[in-house]
Amino acid sequence: MTIKVLHPGLSTTVQDLGRPGYFHLGIPVGGAMDRLALRAANLLVGNDEGAACLEAVFIGPQLEFTAPARIAVTGADMPIKLDGVEQPGWTALAVKAGQVLSFDYLKSGARIIIAVAGGIDVPLALGSRSTYPIGALGGFKGRAIAAGDELPVGAAASGKAGASVPEALRRKPGHPAELRVLPGLYWHRILPESQQSFFADQWKVAPEADRMGYRFRGGQALQFVEREQPFGAGSDPSNIVDSCYPYGSIQVPGGKEPIILHRDAVSGGGYFMVGTVISADMDLIGQLQPNMPTRFVEIDMDGALAARADRKALLQKIRAALA
Amino acid sequence: MTTRYSFGGDEHLFVECDEAMSLDAFFKSLSMTNAIRDAAIKGVTEICPANASFQIKFDPDVIKPGDILKEVQGIESAAAKTEPVIKTRIIEIPVFYQDPWTHETLMRFRERHQDPTATDLEYAARVNGLADVDAFIKAHSGSPWFVSMVGFVAGLPFMYQMVERQKQLQVPKYLRPRTDTPKLTIGHGGCFSCIYSVRGAGGYQMFGITPMPIFDPEQSISYLRDFMVFFRPGDIVKFKPIKQDEYDHALGDVASGRFAPVIRDVTFDFRDFQKDMTGYNAKLEGALA
Numbered sequence: 290m291t292i293k294v295l296h297p298g299l300s301t302t303v304q305d306l307g308r309p310g311y312f313h314l315g316i317p318v319g320g321a322m323d324r325l326a327l328r329a330a331n332l333l334v335g336n337d338e339g340a341a342c343l344e345a346v347f348i349g350p351q352l353e354f355t356a357p358a359r360i361a362v363t364g365a366d367m368p369i370k371l372d373g374v375e376q377p378g379w380t381a382l383a384v385k386a387g388q389v390l391s392f393d394y395l396k397s398g399a400r401i402i403i404a405v406a407g408g409i410d411v412p413l414a415l416g417s418r419s420t421y422p423i424g425a426l427g428g429f430k431g432r433a434i435a436a437g438d439e440l441p442v443g444a445a446a447s448g449k450a451g452a453s454v455p456e457a458l459r460r461k462p463g464h465p466a467e468l469r470v471l472p473g474l475y476w477h478r479i480l481p482e483s484q485q486s487f488f489a490d491q492w493k494v495a496p497e498a499d500r501m502g503y504r505f506r507g508g509q510a511l512q513f514v515e516r517e518q519p520f521g522a523g524s525d526p527s528n529i530v531d532s533c534y535p536y537g538s539i540q541v542p543g544g545k546e547p548i549i550l551h552r553d554a555v556s557g558g559g560y561f562m563v564g565t566v567i568s569a570d571m572d573l574i575g576q577l578q579p580n581m582p583t584r585f586v587e588i589d590m591d592g593a594l595a596a597r598a599d600r601k602a603l604l605q606k607i608r609a610a611l612a
Numbered sequence: 613m614t615t616r617y618s619f620g621g622d623e624h625l626f627v628e629c630d631e632a633m634s635l636d637a638f639f640k641s642l643s644m645t646n647a648i649r650d651a652a653i654k655g656v657t658e659i660c661p662a663n664a665s666f667q668i669k670f671d672p673d674v675i676k677p678g679d680i681l682k683e684v685q686g687i688e689s690a691a692a693k694t695e696p697v698i699k700t701r702i703i704e705i706p707v708f709y710q711d712p713w714t715h716e717t718l719m720r721f722r723e724r725h726q727d728p729t730a731t732d733l734e735y736a737a738r739v740n741g742l743a744d745v746d747a748f749i750k751a752h753s754g755s756p757w758f759v760s761m762v763g764f765v766a767g768l769p770f771m772y773q774m775v776e777r778q779k780q781l782q783v784p785k786y787l788r789p790r791t792d793t794p795k796l797t798i799g800h801g802g803c804f805s806c807i808y809s810v811r812g813a814g815g816y817q818m819f820g821i822t823p824m825p826i827f828d829p830e831q832s833i834s835y836l837r838d839f840m841v842f843f844r845p846g847d848i849v850k851f852k853p854i855k856q857d858e859y860d861h862a863l864g865d866v867a868s869g870r871f872a873p874v875i876r877d878v879t880f881d882f883r884d885f886q887k888d889m890t891g892y893n894a895k896l897e898g899a900l901a
Contacts, residue, residue: 521633535620
């Protein structure tokens, strides 16, 4: 069976849990920005948790199903319609052959995940079906989907519609969003007052926010500890000898606008970093819209590991609720 | 050289071998990452070498951050005692310097450049105190380069020239990045040269173009059939200036599947290299003959 793309939305890509193992060659892990939403959507339709889904940002696609299917939409709050009739989110839905899935305007969050029983069956590229458009790798022909595409769907396990992820288990960013950050990397490059203002200030998401990275504005510029720039680092005080960039690391070019690298991160470069968003909060970034007020919250390693355990426990609860 | 350890969140250990770029720092980073790979530490999922630093990705559900730190610190002291010798390969990369495609692109983005009245090569020659573009090309192609990092985007090699610090070619990046760079452009920023593996944005000065594909997600190029990315950190690169007819010929060979890059296996001994860089480089390049 296939899904016909009537309208692709703004930028809709095939994503799964990504392709770890190639960052040392500049190929990022990729995969769904909001991993928990992807796992939940797959569980709802009876797929493996890491099956390939569609990820749509800000504007949903319009899709026609050529055969009966079971689907689920998770992630952002964007009204879901089948042949114009509104449907619940975070719920397994039965689709009849010929029905059209469409969406209304986004209410909150940024990205929806659309899972189909059987998964989107594009070929594996380096072990993953995720789309990495810069490298024209993976996904549907290495790019975002376009009108007229016919997306292949794999063989579905049996299952039924109706299951739903309880409201309390749907994780969303607060308002303002709070992202927990472990200071480190080149944190020592900024003055103590800037270390303080970075966490005290309220920032907001800039329009330059995509799968590669999220930029923030509105906080005070960071002041640097004076030094003679090391050989090979470049002349700006925010420059370093080009290094690797961790996923979630926060670089601040010129000390002005922090950029958090996300799933499609560039693997390295020449800007200093103040620290890293902890693994437990990466999903939340994928649900931030431009202008969303955001605070960075300092956390230590023990706190980061506790938050990681909490997120894991939440996933266990979702699994239990859908078992 | 002081090694500095820091955690990048709960999944990355970041290790800076030195703040400044040098062949010593690069070699230390490469030796340590090789030793860490050989150690096959449980819970380590990725090892990414960079120019003067490296990064380990780990799964904190398998190995505690404090334990991975201890393991890697232990390897640092062990690596200091091992022979500074690596088995690697030297590759000859043909370059059409001053080609029409990068020229067209650099003219299009002239207002983003330090010197809108000169080309990138003219500017690079001047800021390095060289007589003219030819002298710059001679310096750029005259000594080999270490691939000190592969990344930024898929398969893009950063290269550091294997010469004394005072002979390093240094050129600032564009004032504002371009929104376009031709695929396979030879770029340069700071003390690093690179080859743009894909078309796209870029801030490095543009010197020329190579006909040799280095990234092929389709894996249809003969020498990229086994793996889509050509370069590995630690590769040694020698640029060979070519003219337009040779470039066109090479492109034809690429299209017909006949193009075969010149690659030779070599052993690199850092101590011998440091004793006589020019002589050692000449010996390395001998492998290409």
